[in-house]
Each structure stands twice: as structure tokens, then as C-alpha cells.
Amino acid sequence: MNTNKLSTIQKDCAEATSGSIHLLSKLKDECILITGGTGFMGTWLAEMVAFLNDNHSFNSKLILLSESSQNFIVKAPHLAMRDDVELIECDIRNVMEISNEVSYVLHAAANPDNRMHASDPIRTMNVIANGTDAILKASLRLPSLKNILNVSSGLIYGPQPLDLDAIAENYHGGSDCGSVASAYVEAKRFAETLCSAYRSQYKMSIVTARPFAFIGPYQLLDKPWAINNFIRDSLMGGAIRILGDGETIRSYMYPSDMAFWLLRILVDGTSGLAYNVGSPHGIALQQLAEEITHNFTIKPKIISNFAGGRDLYKSRLVPDVTLAQKSLGLSMKVDIAEAIKRTLLWYK
Amino acid sequence: MVAESNKTQKLKVAILGSGNIGTDLLIKTLRSPLLECTLFIGRNLSSQGISKAINLGVKVSDLSIDAILNDPDCCDLVFDATSALSHKKHADILKKLDKMVIDLTPSNIGKMCIPAVNLSNCLKYKNVSMVTCGGQASIPLAHVIGKTYDTVDYIEVVSSISSRSAGPATRVNLDEYIETTEKGLKDFSGCKRTKAILNLNPAIPFVDMQTTVFAKVDNPDLEILIPAIDEMVKNIQKYIPGYELIVPPIIENKRIVVMVRIRGLGDYLPAYAGNLDIINCAAIAMAEEYAKKIHTNGE
Amino acid sequence: MPRILISDSTLRDGSHAISHQLNSHNISIYAAAAEAAGVPIVEIGHGNGLGASSLQLGESLISDMEMLQNARSHLVNSKLGIFVIPGFATINKDLSMAIDMGVDVVRVAAHCTEADITERHISYARQKGKEVYGVLMMSHMASKETLIEEAHKMELYGAEGVILMDSAGAYLPNDVHEKVSALVSNLTIPVGFHAHNNLGMAIANSVTAAEAGATILDGTVRGFGAGAGNTQLEVLVAVLEKMGYRTGIDLYKILDAADIAEKEMMKVIPTIKSESIVSGLAGVFSGFLKPVNRISDKYGVDPRDVFFELGRRQVVAGQEDLIIEVAMKLAQKQEEK
Numbered sequence: 001m002n003t004n005k006l007s008t009i010q011k012d013c014a015e016a017t018s019g020s021i022h023l024l025s026k027l028k029d030e031c032i033l034i035t036g037g038t039g040f041m042g043t044w045l046a047e048m049v050a051f052l053n054d055n056h057s058f059n060s061k062l063i064l065l066s067e068s069s070q071n072f073i074v075k076a077p078h079l080a081m082r083d084d085v086e087l088i089e090c091d092i093r094n095v096m097e098i099s100n101e102v103s104y105v106l107h108a109a110a111n112p113d114n115r116m117h118a119s120d121p122i123r124t125m126n127v128i129a130n131g132t133d134a135i136l137k138a139s140l141r142l143p144s145l146k147n148i149l150n151v152s153s154g155l156i157y158g159p160q161p162l163d164l165d166a167i168a169e170n171y172h173g174g175s176d177c178g179s180v181a182s183a184y185v186e187a188k189r190f191a192e193t194l195c196s197a198y199r200s201q202y203k204m205s206i207v208t209a210r211p212f213a214f215i216g217p218y219q220l221l222d223k224p225w226a227i228n229n230f231i232r233d234s235l236m237g238g239a240i241r242i243l244g245d246g247e248t249i250r251s252y253m254y255p256s257d258m259a260f261w262l263l264r265i266l267v268d269g270t271s272g273l274a275y276n277v278g279s280p281h282g283i284a285l286q287q288l289a290e291e292i293t294h295n296f297t298i299k300p301k302i303i304s305n306f307a308g309g310r311d312l313y314k315s316r317l318v319p320d321v322t323l324a325q326k327s328l329g330l331s332m333k334v335d336i337a338e339a340i341k342r343t344l345l346w347y348k
Numbered sequence: 349m350v351a352e353s354n355k356t357q358k359l360k361v362a363i364l365g366s367g368n369i370g371t372d373l374l375i376k377t378l379r380s381p382l383l384e385c386t387l388f389i390g391r392n393l394s395s396q397g398i399s400k401a402i403n404l405g406v407k408v409s410d411l412s413i414d415a416i417l418n419d420p421d422c423c424d425l426v427f428d429a430t431s432a433l434s435h436k437k438h439a440d441i442l443k444k445l446d447k448m449v450i451d452l453t454p455s456n457i458g459k460m461c462i463p464a465v466n467l468s469n470c471l472k473y474k475n476v477s478m479v480t481c482g483g484q485a486s487i488p489l490a491h492v493i494g495k496t497y498d499t500v501d502y503i504e505v506v507s508s509i510s511s512r513s514a515g516p517a518t519r520v521n522l523d524e525y526i527e528t529t530e531k532g533l534k535d536f537s538g539c540k541r542t543k544a545i546l547n548l549n550p551a552i553p554f555v556d557m558q559t560t561v562f563a564k565v566d567n568p569d570l571e572i573l574i575p576a577i578d579e580m581v582k583n584i585q586k587y588i589p590g591y592e593l594i595v596p597p598i599i600e601n602k603r604i605v606v607m608v609r610i611r612g613l614g615d616y617l618p619a620y621a622g623n624l625d626i627i628n629c630a631a632i633a634m635a636e637e638y639a640k641k642i643h644t645n646g647e
Numbered sequence: 648m649p650r651i652l653i654s655d656s657t658l659r660d661g662s663h664a665i666s667h668q669l670n671s672h673n674i675s676i677y678a679a680a681a682e683a684a685g686v687p688i689v690e691i692g693h694g695n696g697l698g699a700s701s702l703q704l705g706e707s708l709i710s711d712m713e714m715l716q717n718a719r720s721h722l723v724n725s726k727l728g729i730f731v732i733p734g735f736a737t738i739n740k741d742l743s744m745a746i747d748m749g750v751d752v753v754r755v756a757a758h759c760t761e762a763d764i765t766e767r768h769i770s771y772a773r774q775k776g777k778e779v780y781g782v783l784m785m786s787h788m789a790s791k792e793t794l795i796e797e798a799h800k801m802e803l804y805g806a807e808g809v810i811l812m813d814s815a816g817a818y819l820p821n822d823v824h825e826k827v828s829a830l831v832s833n834l835t836i837p838v839g840f841h842a843h844n845n846l847g848m849a850i851a852n853s854v855t856a857a858e859a860g861a862t863i864l865d866g867t868v869r870g871f872g873a874g875a876g877n878t879q880l881e882v883l884v885a886v887l888e889k890m891g892y893r894t895g896i897d898l899y900k901i902l903d904a905a906d907i908a909e910k911e912m913m914k915v916i917p918t919i920k921s922e923s924i925v926s927g928l929a930g931v932f933s934g935f936l937k938p939v940n941r942i943s944d945k946y947g948v949d950p951r952d953v954f955f956e957l958g959r960r961q962v963v964a965g966q967e968d969l970i971i972e973v974a975m976k977l978a979q980k981q982e983e984k
Binding site: 502504506508511516519520522523526527543545546547548549550551555558560562564594595598600601603605607 | 733735739760968971975
Binding site: 093138201 | 512620
């Protein structure tokens with residue numbers, strides 16, 4: 001990775017934590033295990049912890065557990081070779097023993113790629129359900145465990161009612177559990193309830209994060225999400241094609257904010273509670289595409305496939321993050337315009 | 349002429365039950381110079397215990413008791429760490445196969461075994477049970493009290509364990525725990541009236557197991573009791589290193605009081621789960637004694 | 648007018664106050680007086696319930712069976728209740744006999760985070776057709792979220808109500824309001840409250856509980872009970888009636904019962920002594936008062952220090968043996984200085 005990119009990440013981390021380093025001080029000298037540690041989320045968390053170690057003497061140790069570390073070593077060699085980062089390869093479903101040093105567990109192992117949910121829903125559900133059970137069981141025997149963060153998904157709420165501006169954590173929606181399209185969501189919901197069961201039966205401290213959508217470095221552009229497509233389309237010099245209704249509303253958080261939020265929830269989240277993680281500022285896909293074009297001297301065209309005449313399903317997915325903001329002192333440092341700008345720069 | 353080295357002839361043991369207790373037992377077995385785990389048996393090949401065993405190079409099976417039925421020569425001794433219900437079934441089968449059985453479940457079918465007290469006597473029996481955690485901690489002390497004084501009116505044992513170390517099986521079997529411990533106290537102390545109490549404490553950091561033995565004796569002379577208890581504690585520490593005398597015998601409010609704390613070895617079970625570790629350590633002690641007997645008999 | 652079910656623990660919690668030396672005469676006299684006053688439930692037994700007579704907690708003068716048989720003969724309209732802590736009592740040795748001899752109400756108690764140990768005992772009593780309640784002891788030691796979960800388990804086991812105990816007398820009215828309303832909103836069964844007076848809050852707490860939706864309240868006459876004593880029953884009845892609640896208890900007759908009990912059983916009327924204030928602040932079970940005083944005296948340490956240390960170690964009810972260890976350690980430290 002070139003030094004420019006490295007320093008961008010550093011700057012992002014500094015910005016996300018500026019004025020709030022003390023909010024993570026409980027991480028000092030601790031050993032953190034991240035399952036799914038080499039994915040998008042894990043990589044950013046690793047960048048953040050590395051930043052805290054290098055610049056604020058946190059002296060934290062990181063164990064990144066994943067099915068395969070190969071991609072990570074290629075994608076982020078500067079992280080892979082660090083002394084304070086240990087890479088473990090293991091199918092999350094087979095996790096049986098965790099180092100006794102581990103005091104924080106961040107369980108992010110699950111593939112949010114909806115292409116896999118479509119092609120292999122059985123494996124999708126299996127990894128989430130059995131993987132979560134395995135990590136909880138293994139964590140039960142840790143002598144110094146302080147908290148577990150279960151990374152769930154903002155999708156567990158089911159479709160957001162159009163008249164609801166933003167979904168708060170106490171919204172109890174749902175999806176059609178009999179539909180294979182619900183495989184990922186139902187598995188994530190199962191995982192949340194399982195965490196509650198472990199929490200209640202064994203009095204474990206477990207907190208949940210429900211992430212929404214993110215855009216930034218390390219986010220693979222071939223992932224089938226609107227913003228990834230738009231950015232990829234524009235970088236490839238083509239037109240930005242909006243599939244479906246341009247009035248569909250989403251929101252996107254920049255990953256340095258995401259990493260800071262997740263670590264904050266990990267150390268100070270209240271056991272038994274769920275926290276939405278994402279941007280509360282909704283943006284219509286049409287506007288999003290336009291925002292992207294502002295970064296180009298020759299503006300890419302925007303083509304909407306909205307055929308008209310058909311009452312298309314307008315959807316909205318925007319989190320209410322008041323809980324995280326108020327109770328954990330969290331805020332977003334990077335707005336959507338800046339997030340897009342930085343992402344484009346990263347991928348150019 | 350070269351004498352055959354006994355060192356290479358370890359007693360072949362199978363472990364039935366791949367949960368936390370069985371897995372912890374496995375690690376202790378592997379560490380023992382007298383025992384060899386030839387088969388680690390569960391019901392589900394994807395359990396964490398089985399994975400651990402595979403990692404340690406131990407042969408595994410998910411066929412439960414059938415694994416032994418299918419290959420009776422695989423072992424001479426079986427540790428049963430399954431459940432009280434399952435053990436009742438296993439006991440019959442293993443009896444027919446003439447295996448030595450050490451029962452770690454609460455079923456208590458076999459001869460109660462408290463290593464510091466009746467280890468060699470237990471060799472006569474093919475099925476020995478490890479009583480309860482509170483029993484292992486207190487019965488040796490109750491036994492000493494019973495031997496020291498002519499008449500012991502009443503013995504009572506209170507154990508406190510960490511809530512975290514009391515799993516669903518313990519919780520649903522509290523009554524059985526109490527009744528079995530009380531019986532063990534009677535049998536080993538000779539005292540006709542006994543009582544056992546169990547407290548679960550949810551405090552964090554997790555508390556170690558602590559056991560208090562009370563006894564009602566008319567005008568007891570502590571001078572003879574104190575060294576006897578000391579000696580017994582030393583004996584227990586040979587197979588349970590984490591067993592510590594924290595209040596040597598005193599008389600308080602007209603009762604003899606002795607307190608011990610048990611810290612686990614932390615092999616697989618966490619160290620605060622001294623209540624689980626004490627049973628495993630006692631089971632290993634019994635198995636090793638059996639191994640020694642076999643060697644002496646030249647079998 | 649809303650109804651409050653009063654459960655009278657004079658002859659159970661009161662046992663703590665006299666080192667479990669309740670005799671047959673005490674029981675006869677008070678049971679008769681409570682029956683006359685129309686007290687709905689009269690709870691009888693050792694301070695820690697059935698099967699708790701022990702060297703750990705203090706031995707009862709007379710056996711559980713004797714106490715119950717005695718009381719049974721005097722209680723016709725009033726119900727005979729017992730208190731059971733799994734881990735102390737077993738179904739075979741204790742509960743089955745008490746039920747067979749005819750108790751009406753069974754209250755099964757566990758430390759506030761350990762409700763699952765009550766499953767078998769609650770089920771057993773329900774199957775035998777008895778009125779069964781779940782009790783969460785030392786409930787100041789758990790958050791309202793935990794209490795909701797634990798109470799819910801008891802509800803699923805068949806408990807017909809759940810009583811939150813302030814066994815240490817540690818609650819302030821706000822705590823009561825928070826926890827009682829949480830349970831009231833989340834359970835479909837009635838919620839009760841059992842207060843102790845270590846911080847002088849028993850009546851206030853009981854009233855707060857009622858206002859927050861509790862429909863079962865415990866008390867003892869003259870507050871006769873562990874440590875600083877319980878909610879003073881006759882005062883509670885007077886206050887509740889004045890506030891517009893119905894207790895079904897005859898005022899004069901309960902006042903008489905209190906006078907009788909005082910004359911009959913109480914060498915000392917409960918007051919809030921220094922150690923009790925400390926034990927309330929330290930969150931230690933009120934029943935520890937006598938052994939803490941006795942053992943502290945033996946080792947020459949300040950009982951208040953012992954209470955604070957026990958509180959620091961988060962000891963639960965039933966762990967009286969730890970008092971000796973704590974006192975010894977404090978004595979050692981004192982000597983080293």
C-alpha cells in the first residue's frame with residue numbers, strides 16, 4: 001500500500017478520535033479478539049487500534065480471527081506484520097479455545113455480502129448461528145472477559161415503514177421468516193436472541209451493534225450495494241445507473257467513524273442493549289449519484305432505470321442513532337460529501 | 349536381561365462425555381504418567397471438546413457408549429462424565445464388559461470414593477462414584493473429626509461456589525447434591541446426623557469454591573484435631589494442589605469450625621471452578637491408584 | 648378500592664430476632680391473634696425457611712414440623728405459609744412433608760440472580776395444588792433488567808406472584824419505584840415487596856411499592872425480624888387503610904396482636920442500631936447481624952468494618968460462615984499494624 005493511502009487512514013483515525021481518546025481508555029493494555037477480523041470492519045478496527053497504539057500508547061493487543069488471512073496479508077501488509085496483531089485462521093463455527101488473555105470480544109464474523117446469501121443461504125445461516133454459539137461458548141471460559149460486542153445488522157428491523165424517518169433500537173419490525181430471502185436477517189435475529197440467552201443464563205456481559213451502511217477505503221467496490229456500484233461506475237468512466245427508484249433513501253457512514261463507534265460500544269455499551277451504528281442523515285439515491293458527480297470535472301451521466309407507470313417500492317433505511325450519541329458521547333466526523341470524496345481518492 | 353519398563357505401560361482409559369468436565373479430565377489424563385487416553389467419546393463430533401481432543405492427537409468417537417461396545421479392548425477404565433441418567437445405562441453395559449468405571453455424574457450408583465480417605469479400599473470395586481464437589485472438599489475433614497472424637501452429634505457442611513461454575517445440570521440437581529453429600533458425610537464420618545448446604549454467589553470477579561465444616565461435639569479437645577486436620581489437608585493437596593486450609597479448627601459458638609478454599613488448576617475449566625476441578629482431580633487420583641494396582645499385579 | 652395482600656412474617660423473619668428460639672407457646676399465641684385479626688397469610692418457620700435450622704444459620708428450638716402443626720391448628724381463615732430456599736431445603740426431606748401436613752402457601756426463594764434453582768420446588772408445590780410464590784432475595788444486588796428476567800423465569804415455572812425482597816434493607820424509595828414498576832410492567836402475575844428497616848425506609852418503601860403497582864406486601868408486628876427489623880405490620884396496615892387500600896385486616900385486632908407479640912416474644916423491640924445502618928449501607932443480609940456482632944466481639948474487631956468487608960465481597964444470604972474468615976483477616980491486619 002502506498003504511503004499516501006497509509007497516511008489517509010491515519011488522518012481518518014485521528015479525526016474520528018479527536019477530542020475523544022479518553023472514551024476508549026478502557027482498551028489500554030487489553031487484548032481484543034475480533035472474529036471476522038480480516039473483513040472490512042475488522043480491518044478498520046485494526047487500523048484504529050494500531051493508530052491508538054502508535055499515537056496514544058494504548059498498548060492493546062489484537063487477535064484477528066478469520067477463515068483465511070491470506071487476503072488480509074495482501075490487502076493490509078502493514079497491519080499483518082505488526083507485533084501487536086496476531087492472525088488466527090479458523091472456521092468460526094469450530095472456535096473452541098480463546099487465549100486467556102482476551103478481555104474483549106468483538107464478534108463480526110458473518111458475510112454481509114448478499115450475493116452469498118442468495119447462492120448459499122444454508123451456509124450463510126449456519127455460519128451466523130453456529131459461529132455465534134461457538135464464540136459465546138468459548139468466551140464463557142475466559143477468566144478476564146469484560147465485554148462481548150455482537151455485530152448484528154440494521155436489516156434485522158425488516159422493512160422500514162415509509163412514514164418512519166429513522167429506525168430506533170426499540171422498533172420491532174420483522175421479515176417473512178419463511179422466505180429464503182430472509183436467511184441472513186433471520187440468522188442475525190437468532191444470533192441476537194442467542195446472545196440474550198447466554199447473557200441471561202450465564203450473566204455474561206454482551207452488547208449488540210446494529211450496523212447500517214458504510215462507504216470508504218477497504219470497502220470492495222464489487223459488492224452489490226448502490227453506493228459501491230455508483231462509485232465503481234463513475235470511476236470506470238461510465239454512467240451512473242440507478243437501478244430502481246431514485247427516491248430510495250439510504251445513509252452512509254465513513255468507516256473511521258464506524259471503527260470508533262464500535263470500539264466505544266465495545267468498552268462502554270450497556271450489556272443487554274443494542275446500538276444502531278450508521279449515519280442518521282438519509283440521502284436519496286438520486287442525490288447520492290449527483291454528489292458523486294461533483295467530484296469529477298467531466299461529470300458522469302446519471303441514468304435512472306425507473307420505468308415510470310409502475311408503483312415501485314420506495315424504500316428507506318436510515319437509523320436513529322440518538323442512543324449511541326447521547327449515552328456514549330458519539331458523533332459523526334465525516335459527512336457524506338467528504339466520505340464520497342475520500343473514497344474516490346482511495347480508489348483512483 | 350532387561351527388565352520390562354513399567355513406564356511404558358500406561359493404563360488405557362476412555363472418557364465418556366465431551367463436555368467441559370470430560371475435556372478437562374482429558375487434559376489431566378494426558379498429563380498423568382500412569383494413564384493414557386485411548387478414546388475420547390461424545391455424541392457430536394462438532395463439539396468443542398471433541399475438537400480439542402483431535403487437536404491433542406487423541407482418538408475420538410461420537411458413538412457414545414457404543415464406541416466402547418464396538419471395541420471393548422480399547423480401554424480398561426472408563427471415566428463417565430455424561431449425565432446421571434446416561435450413567436445408569438452405561439453402568440450396566442460397562443459392568444458386563446468388566447471395565448473399571450469412575451463415575452463423575454451425580455447418579456452415585458457405585459462405591460463412594462474420597463481419595464484421601466478410602467482410595468485403596470475403592471480398588472475392590474468396579475464402579476466408584478466421586479460423590480459431589482462439596483463432598484470431596486468436606487468429607488475428608490468430616491472423616492478426621494469422626495475418627496478424632498468418640499461421639500460426634502452432628503456434622504454440617506456449607507459450600508459456596510461461583511454462580512458461573514454452576515451449570516444447568518448442577519442447578520436442576522440441587523436436591524440430589526444435598527442428599528448425596530449428606531449421605532457421604534454419614535458414611536465416612538460415622539456421624540448419624542448430617543446436613544449439606546450449597547450457596548451460589550454471582551459476584552464478579554468470580555469467587556473460588558469455599559467450604560466450611562461444622563461439627564457438634566461435646567467438649568472437644570482441639571489440640572488433637574488440629575494436627576490431624578493438617579495432615580489430612582496435606583494428603584488432599586497431593587492430588588488437589590489448589591486445596592487450602594484457610595481457617596484451621598476453632599471453636600466458635602459451641603461448634604467446631606474448619607474452612608477450606610479450593611482453587612482449580614485451570615486445565616480446561618477456569619480456575620475459579622474449583623468445585624468442578626476437585627471432582628476431576630479426585631477421579632484422576634482414583635484412576636492412577638488403579639493403574640498402580642494393575643502394574644503391581646503384573647496384568 | 649385497590650386491595651393489598653398482606654403476608655405476615657412475624658413468626659418467620661421474627662425467628663432471626665430471637666436467634667430462632669421461637670417456642671410452641673409463641674407460635675400458638677401469635678397464630679391465634681393473627682387469625683383473629685384476619686391476616687391473610689401467616690408465614691411460619693426458621694428465619695431462612697424450611698430446613699434452614701443449622702449450625703450455619705442458627706438452630707431452631709423446635710422442629711419445622713412442630714411449628715407448622717402448631718400453627719395449623721390455629722389458622723382457619725388465615726392461610727399457613729412457608730418459606731423455602733433450594734440449597735437449604737430439599738423436596739424429599741423438607742418440602743414434601745410440609746405440604747403433606749397441610750400448608751397453604753409456599754414461597755420459594757433464591758438469590759435474585761439465581762431464579763433457575765427454584766424450578767423444581769415451584770413446580771412441585773404447584774403440582775400439589777398449593778398457592779406458590781417466587782421470591783427474589785437481596786434484590787438490591789441486581790439491575791431491574793436482571794430482576795425482570797429472573798422473575799419471568801419464576802413466572803414460567805408456575806409462580807403465582809413474585810416478591811422482591813430487600814433482605815439487606817438497602818433500598819431507597821426511588822430504587823423501589825424503579826424495580827417494582829419494572830416488574831409490574833413486565834410480568835402478568837402480581838408483584839410483592841418485602842422491606843427491612845436498616846435505613847429507616849421500610850414503611851416508605853412499602854408504600855412506594857404499592858403505589859408502583861405491587862399488590863403483595865410483607866410485614867411483621869413491631870417490625871420483629873432480622874437486623875433492624877421488617878416493615879412494622881400494624882403501622883403498614885394503618886397507613887395503607889388511610890391511603891385507601893383494603894387489607895382485610897381488623898385494625899384493633901392487629902394492634903392487639905402486636906401488643907401480644909411484644910409481651911410474649913420480644914425481649915428487645917427492634918430498633919435501628921449502628922451495625923444495622925452499616926449493614927444496610929453495605930448491602931449485607933440483615934440476618935447476619937447477630938453472628939457479625941458475636942464474631943466481631945470474639946476477634947476484637949469492629950463489626951461495622953466486618954459488614955463493609957462482607958459487602959465488598961458481595962456475600963449472599965446463607966454465607967454466614969464467611970463472617971469468621973473476614974473477622975479473622977481483619978484481626979490479623981489490626982495486629983500487623
